[in-house]
Amino acid sequence: MAGPTLRDVAKRANVSIRTVSNVVNGYAPVSDELRARVQVVLDELGYRPNLIARNLKQGRTGMIALVVPELDVPYFAELVREVITAARAQGYVVMVDQTDGDAERERELLARDSRATMFDGLLLSPLAISAEDLRGRGNRVPIVLLGEHIFNGSFHHVAIDNVAAAREATAHLLEQGRRRVAAIGDQPYATGETAQLRTSGYRQAHARLGLAVDDRLIVPTPRFHRRLGLEAMEHLLALPDPPDAVFCYNDLLALGAMRALTRAGRRIPDDVAVIGIDDIEEGQYSTPSLTTVAPDKAEIARLAVDILLQSINGTATTPSELVVPHRLIVRESTAT
Amino acid sequence: MAGPTLRDVAKRANVSIRTVSNVVNGYAPVSDELRARVQVVLDELGYRPNLIARNLKQGRTGMIALVVPELDVPYFAELVREVITAARAQGYVVMVDQTDGDAERERELLARDSRATMFDGLLLSPLAISAEDLRGRGNRVPIVLLGEHIFNGSFHHVAIDNVAAAREATAHLLEQGRRRVAAIGDQPYATGETAQLRTSGYRQAHARLGLAVDDRLIVPTPRFHRRLGLEAMEHLLALPDPPDAVFCYNDLLALGAMRALTRAGRRIPDDVAVIGIDDIEEGQYSTPSLTTVAPDKAEIARLAVDILLQSINGTATTPSELVVPHRLIVRESTAT
DNA sequence: TGAAAGCTCTGCAACGATGCAGACATCATG
DNA sequence: CATGATGTCTGCATCGTTGCAGAGCTTTCA
Structure with missing residues (x-):
């Protein structure tokens, strides 16, 4: 079930765990000879880094969540496609969820026991949720809103005029x-x-x-x-x-x-x-x-992902209201 | 940025980390009085469990990945909706990705550096990928195929006749x-x-x-x-x-x-x-x-999620070919 | 009264990875 | 030849959580 770990590789190659890690990541200086030797063992065992562990250490998951009212509404389906594409371009993957316009469910997603900690950020296309709900939450994860601007200035926001x-x-x-x-x-x-x-x-x-x-x-x-x-x-x-x-x-x-x-x-x-x-x-x-x-859906997605990632990296300034062109x-x- | 941890709560409540954990999970016996005291601190600090850490320990993420060719094709959009619903009913969330029918991309998803380790299982609606590709991979994560059965008996599979x-x-x-x-x-x-x-x-x-x-x-x-x-x-x-x-x-x-x-x-x-x-x-x-x-899309989704979870739990037997009704x-x- | 049993609670180790500080060997330099 | 610089490699601590074994105290019963 469980794959080989750095430890398994290290043991087999007679080197330290740290060195294997360095080879995997190409970080610290490792002599060409040793690198080659370790690489052989890596391949032999079919090592793959455990991303959960890596994320725990680094405090990031490389995943953002996208929450829309209804996935099978074509507009949202097309938007989701663009968001996934935009996120991928930045090395992120997207967890998608839908709320069915149910306020309860939208709230639940933001609430205490949600999986919020699994994501570096959240893109939300709110339908039934209110500003109160949003503000009331633990405010742990950066949020960008799509398509609404009822939260006057409290959140990043992307929409057409x-x-x-x-x-x-x-x-x-x-x-x-x-x-x-x-x-x-x-x-x-x-x-x-x-x-x-x-x-x-x-x-x-x-x-x-x-x-x-x-x-x-x-x-x-x-x-x-x-x-x-x-x-x-x-x-x-x-x-x-x-x-x-x-x-x-x-x-x-x-x-x-x-x-x-x-x-x-x-x-x-x-x-x-x-x-x-x-x-x-x-x-x-x-x-x-x-x-x-x-x-311009692609632009909405691109901008939303950009701001979200800026928020995650702490380089985003005050909440911005971005207006995307239409025709x-x-x-x-x-x-x- | 980072939220309070069990340690922070433990320190503040003058109890052991383990006890806080027990209160959070309702596990081991904790006296009502102490439980109440800890709960107060939990609420004060707004503690939320770090799911990444929990997952690392437990070897599960509670997430499955769903990969379809194109999200904005209505059939897939509707299917994704059903899968998300079915997964939610079992306590799982769904990461969605699309391949655009690009064999390269489908392969990449399964390959070496993918985020496969982040998911407990994978639902795949293959388009361009071949049996060879599927078999060649590390075979780390349980897979269920949707809508094809070209992999004669090697994988679980759900489709109509x-x-x-x-x-x-x-x-x-x-x-x-x-x-x-x-x-x-x-x-x-x-x-x-x-x-x-x-x-x-x-x-x-x-x-x-x-x-x-x-x-x-x-x-x-x-x-x-x-x-x-x-x-x-x-x-x-x-x-x-x-x-x-x-x-x-x-x-x-x-x-x-x-x-x-x-x-x-x-x-x-x-x-x-x-x-x-x-x-x-x-x-x-x-x-x-x-x-x-x-x-019957809902049935496809339900069956696929069920088998996938059975595979994850190790209760699934040999690969099954499930046929869903149509009308x-x-x-x-x-x-x- | 003493041992066994039961109830709470705690500390240590571990999940698998990375950051950091240094160990050791080699080499150049004055 | 001593010194320091450089280049490789290693061990320990740590991320936040849970599993496990047991400590300390009280209760129970022969």
Whole structure:
């Protein structure tokens, strides 16, 4: 079961444990002859360093944890991919966990008996957790937040400018002459910060054109899933004066909404135009393909990992708020 | 930076380190009075056990690694979710990594300097790696393979019956009277075992009805991505005698194929019926929704984690080949 | 009353690796 | 030739925890 240790190798090669360690790490000066001799034994026994022991001594694990609400939500899946890639480039591996948007579980992850000590740092995409929870914890491990900024200045944080993104998405629809633009995805309660920022952007776009917002066209959804987008759209279609365009707070909602429209026999974009946020790959292959606002996910991941590692190394200064660029990608669902 | 240790607590509470450890773990008998006194100090200092040290002593980490080709492929994302859930139920956490189907990278993961010693076990969904590679490694950590069985009996293995799944999918199309059923996704080379099994099933379905297979309708693709499905479908449509149905080796290929069909103005399923494998959520919301063969992903994850933990505990017997049930789900893309 | 048994609690060693201080041999230098 | 510098190699202590053996005290019972 257990592999050979430095001791086993040392005994066999008739040298000290320390020398074997030096050979393995290429540290201290070791004569070429001895190095070769030890290397032979290393190979013979198939020695591999026990990383747990090494980590105990060095106080590092080379692992960071990444916690997202739901792994099978494409946006997060794509983000996780980028984070793993970015971390790997810096010699780190990533432990992934999901919370299912369950506040209890998010809290548990940070709490007393968690495995926090196993990781050098934590990337957290919070959904249900509050600032209170975060501050209350032992604060042992460096944290970087993804996609929210409700913790005003207490933590490092990486995200797009949600207000601007939403404003541009809405403006794109309004500029086409659409005048009943609905919004799907508002979350008017404590943990719905991202959604609220997007609602702000939606209102700003109207305000800048001097247009009034019909609040009945703002449909809240507790999560950003396809099914909820579908249901919200059905609700909107049942209104006496249904919308001629929909801004969905993410692509999944938009895909659900498009499904509802197609089923109801509405043409996209002729009868109703649809736009989302996230630029998940699925939107390129849907029928029609989906117009969206694309955050630079690779950049989010890269920056987040960078700051986290800086925090770990103690070279990070005060908590930073990093804003990552986004851009509008026009596809068939709003093509004129 | 570093948190308080057992020693710090012991010193402050005027007891031995061992006693503090006993209180923390509730192990040996400790008088209620002393236990309470120590607990107070534990809380005061906010003590948290150093899991690295504990693991070093116990030779376990409570972590397993899960390696998949691509995290942002929905099937794997959904599978990862299930694995994390299953592992959590057993008190384990999951480190996720992806190989991008790169043989080099898959090999590297198993090789000399990998972090293998950090994990109690490994779940691997191999793509480019060969049996040789697997056998050649130090064989330090228990392994369970997902979705392939090319390592005939050398490793634990969990998968659906790929031949049967493909046969049933193809039969579903043939039973509708379709007579030019194409197949997208064959991989006629060493590491394409899964694809080859599906091709076998495709042929079996024809054979059982006494029908000949037109080999020009079998389009190989190096990966199972949307884009490749789209391109393969375009190729098929350009044939002098194009197909009236397509069996795609996974849902992503099918979604790409449907995109090509829609763009070409073909009606689904009237002109061409489409079926996939995997039952990813996306297929429920596509237009049209996608008929598919659904593997029981939760069961795959549960079984895989179970065997892996049994291997870790030494209670697993000889390598087992576990077959997980699947079922046909008929949706609009083949509705009659 | 004395030995055995039971209950708490403690100290030492160990998991496998690395940091540090030095031992020893060799060599150059004045 | 003595001295110091240099180049190799080694042993001890240590990271924070747990396993083990037993110390010290009280209780129990013949």
